[in-house]
Amino acid sequence: MTELRTIEIKQEILAENSREADAFRAARRAEGTYMIDIMGSPGAGKTTLLLALIEKLRSEGGAEIGVIEADLASDVDALKIKEAGVAAVELNTKNVCHVEMGMVEQAYAAFAGKKFDYVFLENIGNLVCPAEFDTGCHCRIMLLSVPEGYDKVYKYPPMFAVVDALVVTKFDYLPLNPDFDRQALREGARALNPKLEIFEVSARTGEGMAELASWLRARRQEELKQA
Amino acid sequence: MHEMALTRNVVDVVVEAAEAAGAVEVRAVHLTIGYMRDIVEDIFERCFTYMARGTVAEKAELVITRVPFTVRCNKCDHVYYIDVNKEETWVCPSCGERDYKLNSGMEFYINDIEIVGPAAPEVEACGQEKADTCG
CATH class of the missing domain: 2.20.28 (Rubrerythrin, domain 2)
Known part of the structure; x- marks a missing residue:
């Protein structure tokens, strides 16, 4: 005897990834490690910003820093980071468009127990897919460069809605892109995400970098207090 | 592009629940997806069909409710x-x-599934069809 019936499931589609992410976050916090997910389009300046930010965090007060460099293929960015004397592991997604927890855990294990104050995950260069997947970080930051244009918030809204901070990079290019409407970007981004922090920086000139670094330091302190 | 990874999770959950219930076929899968999720329904459905081939859910229809x-x-x-x-x-x-x-707007879950399977257990706790497994 068979029959047609309905079975209730009521389950988040990404439940397993979220569970793993929560456990990973808690484990890192217990070790005093603050994890930051850096997202943005290819060419937004993720690696360049990271190098400048690391220098800032190290020079003021000193900090042990590690980087997980996610890339579709190649180790170009991981090498750049290593050349700067920073512990880096490469996370090659083999052409998958985003990073998931299983990949993060595997990459993190390559640090072989080394302890850090901050670990940055440089996500895949992509303004869409990475937003959907919790990567077990304490803080998510997205980059949008001045040359890309302010209207990305209206064309790719989801990532703006899930991050803690928006970092407008290549701010020194502003005179070359007079159409970049800072106010419209600010308004649109805060409409999607009222608590969003916004920084305008240039890794090249150093503008805004101190503010970003001190914001991260404060966020880390706040997170560790909860441990 | 990431629809494939997401449908893999859906297929895993659906197949596990269907098999636990002794289903021979999954007719439909009801999902709720918020509009702030970057999901293209057509691609999501095609990926599901691909990922579900060879399972009890291979003929299942995806019924997606979008939330504003x-x-x-x-x-x-x-x-x-x-x-x-x-x-x-x-x-x-x-x-x-x-x-x-x-x-x-950020919802992303499986509500329920419609299966063809043995009648509810309390009606026929150990029917003839289950003779093998009931020893």
Whole structure:
């Protein structure tokens, strides 16, 4: 005897990834490690910003820093980071468009127990897919460069809605892109995400970098207090 | 592009639940997906069909309910739709405040599945069809 019936499931589609992410976050916090997910389009300046930010965090007060460099293929960015004397592991997604927890855990294990104050995950260069997947970080930051244009918030809204901070990079290019409407970007981004922090920086000139670094330091302190 | 990874999770959950219930076929899978999720329904359905081939769910129809992006006013509790492309929608139509938190739009879950399978267990706890497994 068979029959047609309905079975209730009521389950988040990404439940397993979220569970793993929560456990990973808690484990890192217990070790005093603050994890930051850096997202943005290819060419937004993720690696360049990271190098400048690391220098800032190290020079003021000193900090042990590690980087997980996610890339579709190649180790170009991981090498750049290593050349700067920073512990880096490469996370090659083999052409998958985003990073998931299983990949993060595997990459993190390559640090072989080394302890850090901050670990940055440089996500895949992509303004869409990475937003959907919790990567077990304490803080998510997205980059949008001045040359890309302010209207990305209206064309790719989801990532703006899930991050803690928006970092407008290549701010020194502003005179070359007079159409970049800072106010419209600010308004649109805060409409999607009222608590969003916004920084305008240039890794090249150093503008805004101190503010970003001190914001991260404060966020880390706040997170560790909860441990 | 990431639809494939997401449908893999859906297929895993659906197949596990269907097999636990002794289903011979899954007819439908009901999903709720918020509009703030970057999901293209056509691609999602095609990926599901691909990932489910060879399983009890290979013929299942995906029934997707989309949920709009709404916010809740922090001042008067009114719930309203906002559209990032329409500035006039960012203000509470009830009290005029622009201070709100996300109310819906990020949903992403499986509600239930329709299966063809053995009648509910209490009717026939150990029927003939199950003779092998009941020893």
